[in-house]
Amino acid sequence: MTYAYLPLTQRQAEQIAYDWTYEGDFAFYNMPNDPDDLAEFLDPNQRTEHCYAVMDGTQLIGFLCVNPDRTALNWR
Numbered sequence: 001m002t003y004a005y006l007p008l009t010q011r012q013a014e015q016i017a018y019d020w021t022y023e024g025d026f027a028f029y030n031m032p033n034d035p036d037d038l039a040e041f042l043d044p045n046q047r048t049e050h051c052y053a054v055m056d057g058t059q060l061i062g063f064l065c066v067n068p069d070r071t072a073l074n075w076r
Contacts, residue, residue, distance in 0.1 A: 001056070005064070008051040012060055013042055 017031040017038055031038045040046045047065070054062035 003061070004055040005052045006055055007049060008047065008053045008063055010042075010044060012053050012063070013044075013047060013051070015060065016063055017041055 021027075021030050027033065031041060041051075050067055051063060051065040053060055054064065
């Protein structure tokens with residue numbers, strides 16, 4: 001299977017932030033639960049060009065953010 005990694009659009013960021021929700025212990029990852037993270041993720045100036053949509057054809061299946069100033073890679 002081949003996936004495409006494309007710059008994350010504002011629409012995709014909003015879809016991830018508001019539509020991707022988790023139950024139980026994983027509810028920690030629901031973006032509205034952390035207003036600061038939500039605001040940063042939704043603001044294109046803070047999100048920067050280092051966030052990518054993971055696409056399977058036309059379907060958004062994940063995202064990743066790479067910060068070249070840090071040693072960690074965030075993958076969701």
